[in-house]
Amino acid sequence: MSESIEGELDVILKNSRDKSHELSAKNISILVHAFLPMYAQSVRTKAYVVLSAVCQGLRETTTHAEQQGNDAAQAIYKTFKSLVTSLLSDTSEDEILAALSFLAALFEVDWQSAALIFLKEGVLEIISDIVDLHDSSDQIAQAVAHLLSQASGHKTCRAIVSSEQVTWLERKSRQTSDPAVRASAAVALVKLSKGARADSAEVGGQHEQTSSAEDEELVRLMKGLVADRHDTSSLADAVEGLAYLSTDPRIKEVLADDASFLSRLFSSVPRRKGPTAPTTEIPTASPVFGIVVIITNLCAYRPRLGEEEAQIAKLRKMAKAPAGSAKAGQNDGEDPLGDDEHVRRRGRKLVASGAVDALVAAVRATDSRAVRLAVGKALLNLIEDKDNRGKVLQAGGAKALITIIRDLLPASSSAGQGSKIPQLDASEIEPIQALAKLAITASPVQVFGPNEGALFDAIRPLSVMLMHPSSNLLQRFEALMALTNLSSQSAEAGTRISRVDGLLNRVELLILEEHTLVRRAATELVCNLVAGSEDVFDRFGGEKSPAARSKLQVIVAMCDVDDLPTRLAASGALATLLTSPAACENLWELQRERGRALSILGQLIDPNIVPPSEVESDDSRGLQEQADSGLVHRGVVCLRNFFINFEDPATQKEIAAEVDGVGITRALVNAVKSSTGDSPVLRPTAEALKWLLSSGIAITG
Structure with missing residues (x-):
């Protein structure tokens, strides 16, 4: 049966690439039923790929830019709503299960269209009826809990979940006969709880702190599910729940202090050896993404704010504080468990428990962009502590970062050069910053290995970070320092750095930067390049010209x-x-x-x-x-x-x-x-x- 439906999915996938081919009712039915838990994981993984392709095709049918938002979601909604609502009202358990499983999957692929179905009048009432009529079915219970979990990640859907459904989830999270149902229900409760607090914070109100004991109870439950080596069916749900809960500093401390739990968690990341190609996985179909997010949360530092940003943040907190609150002017509201010292301690515990090995394994196991960006952020946070850098290098962290960066940056037209700065957002610069930190404090051979080509390949991403408009001053400083280290390795390295389009222009501006450390780093890079590159030597005064004289004056x-x-x-x-x-x-x-x-x-x-x-002046410098x-x-x-x-x-x-x-x-x-x-x-x-x-x-x- 699995082979048959896989073949059908292949046909749908092929047809989805043909914009003139319309999705038939049979195709829609096959795709919706492909997410049934009766099918092998390989079938359901392929179903995600096909659903993603179909949704993308439907989005592209909206030709005008202004239609790409809600109209695209409407197109997907209209394609699936009739069959999904019909199956939800069916008397057959398999058909109901198909609808529930598909709708949960649609939330993962295109949440806007899934939300339109979930918010459709009468759908939530039908789901409540399903729970009442099929209370003895663990499969139905798990599917409903999983659907509510997916829906609860979005504010509009979270708002309509009834108190009766919350009570049902609480009851299912306490039962012990089926760990998988228990885990799915617990994740839904976590998302509802966290979401409610976030919703309150958005409107400036206070949320009650009575959920502390509940959160800790959920953490104990999910840690137990992770530690249970005999039951792996609920692992993904448990990891997802912990990923949500681990944003709380108290929970971060609880998790970081449990070395045996961390070791068990990290061992759940599949290890691939040799040149085996990684796979693109749907993050929620595997615990890998959740594990990486947990690591990232545990070692995340508070954002470094400038003076103006810090003042604005303080004013916002004061504005949100209740009128007459004595605490409003007494502290900044930051949990002391989130300060830099606590983060460093947690980071060292993570490294000691094998977090870096798990992060490196995650990069080898999947080429999912979401996973790799999260790995880059986690490594950046761990590398912030200089005591961790040697261990990160020993575990292959530099190679993992190079792999991530290679996928982020499009191939350049010539080695070591790039005529255009690629479009990157802040999260995509973080892996480059992590590599720069390693290249600053370790020898290039330790970071890039004995192959000089790997060192040359690093020039481009470091140059991108230096010149990118989204880079902050710290990132530019670290790019300068890393490039200075690379330029000291050989004249060839210096020459390649000097020939990166626009780099020397940016360095010349940074020589005049008011910040002492940035100015120093830019000057040190020029010093190395003058000694190693004839072009830079001539540019900064080695040739007779007004431009060269002007640059010599700066030196x-x-x-x-x-x-x-x-x-x-x-x-x-x-x-x-x-x-x-x-x-x-x-x-x-x-x-x-x-x-x-x-x-x-x-x-x-x-x-x-x-x-x-100055002889006649008062300046006695x-x-x-x-x-x-x-x-x-x-x-x-x-x-x-x-x-x-x-x-x-x-x-x-x-x-x-x-x-x-x-x-x-x-x-x-x-x-x-x-x-x-x-x-x-x-x-x-x-x-x-x-x-x-x-x-x-x-x-x-």
């Missing part, structure tokens, strides 16, 4: 900021650039135009040098400061390179006079005096002093 300015790491990176880039005669000419022109360039170089060696323009050895080394190399690239005697004398006039000669002499015999500063300093001496400057001291 010189970064040598004068208050942040030491930024100055180290900028002066390192400048030392490399000044090996080019063209860059030296650009710098000399900047000195002539603004009179500051040489003073900035001098302050790298001796921070107490005061530029001529840097007086009595200690020189940083890294800046001193870079500063003397910059000056030495700058000096030796001028051959015209007249120009040499002019430069030497300017240098001596701002106190650089004295600074170089002091650098020699304060250096030890093996210091790398000695040789370039001696060469710089020799050049000054040959240019007519007297060296004393």
Whole structure:
């Protein structure tokens, strides 16, 4: 029988791709009956695929954009409503079961059209009659509970569920003869309870907190169903219920503290080894999605809000607080169990119980987009704690993220490049951010393996995160840091990064960012790229042009900021650039135009040098400061390179006079005096002093 209906489903699927082919009454009947529990799981899985294709085809028959909303749902509703309502009123248990099972499945595939059938006048009353007439049938009871569970996930349907039906669900959730019925009823109660609280919150009212004990009782029930290795039929329902309940910080703590439960839960994710192709699964047809959601909920951090966002959130809470409430101004209403420290502790417990193995296995087991995005979010949350990163790498977390990202980003036209930033939403950027965090704190070999091609493949997603309009400042900072690490691996990596369309333009803007860490990261990336890419070397001053001189001016300015790491990176880039005669000419022109360039170089060696323009001012910046050895080394190399690239005697004398006039000669002499015999500063300093001496400057001291 299963083979016969599978063949019929294949025919319907094939016909659904032909827009001119109309769905016959026979086709509709076959599809509706294909969800009967009497059929094998493979049949019902295929039925989901066919139903999804049929619904998509019906949506596409609405040709105008304005008809894509409610009219599309109406088209699906009209296709199935007559048969479904007719079967619900039938006297045969199998026919009733077919209608209930199909309507529950339709909620999963296209909830708007399913809701129209569920809300149709008289349907809910018929369902109540079915419960009364077939009270002894466990199959009917489970189908009704499952349908009410699906409907209760949507506000409009939840609003019409009667108190009698809630009472029936409570009774079924307490019975012990059939665990599957018990689980389905419990999930429906969870959705009704959670939904009611969410509905109250939307209108700014208070919801009663009397459901705490009920929630904990439901958690105990569902944990027991997960732990029962002898009955797996109710596992999916139990996992779905826990996925809903695990948004509550109290429940998160209860679940995270039970290591044996977590191990049992994670072992339910199927393990695939080798190159076996994953399968696209309907998330609710398998516990995989629910397990990933539970992990994500348990390790989810509160959103990081900026000052303005935090103030708006506070005002909203105050507006929703009851008038005269004493608590309104006393606290922010946040549960302390949801703070960062509790999240970190839960994350470590998850990792210790095998959560990362389960997440990696989920990516291998299914190519469901919903599952993979949830895995990316979960890994991002776990990786937030640096103590977890090594364990995530050991478990194959980086490879799982690379697999997820590869599916999210369309193939580019050429390796390491992309002419257009792909359209991604915030959730699709999260797996890239997780990979970036790993690439920041571990060596590229640990993250991407010994194959350099994998490292090159990572350049594009990191570049996308850096340039994407939806990325926040933290994501851009982490993209910069990760790309800096990659660029340090080889000249080829640096060249590929520099050739990503639009990347250098974005980096140049971020060098001027007010946020110190972002500015520093952008400067460090440029420092690496200048050393590893001829194109970037020329762009930032290595060639003689007004544009290159302008970019060189930015690098010189970064040598004068208050942040030491930024100055180290900028002066390192400048030392490399000044090996080019063209860059030296650009710098000399900047000195002539603004009179500051040489003073900035001098302050790298001796921070107490005061530029001529500031001698008469009250600005005593840097007086009595200690020189940083890294800046001193870079500063003397910059000056030495700058000096030796001028051959015209007249120009040499002019430069030497300017240098001596701002106190650089004295600074170089002091650098020699304060250096030890093996210091790398000695040789370039001696060469710089020799050049000054040959240019007519007297060296004393």
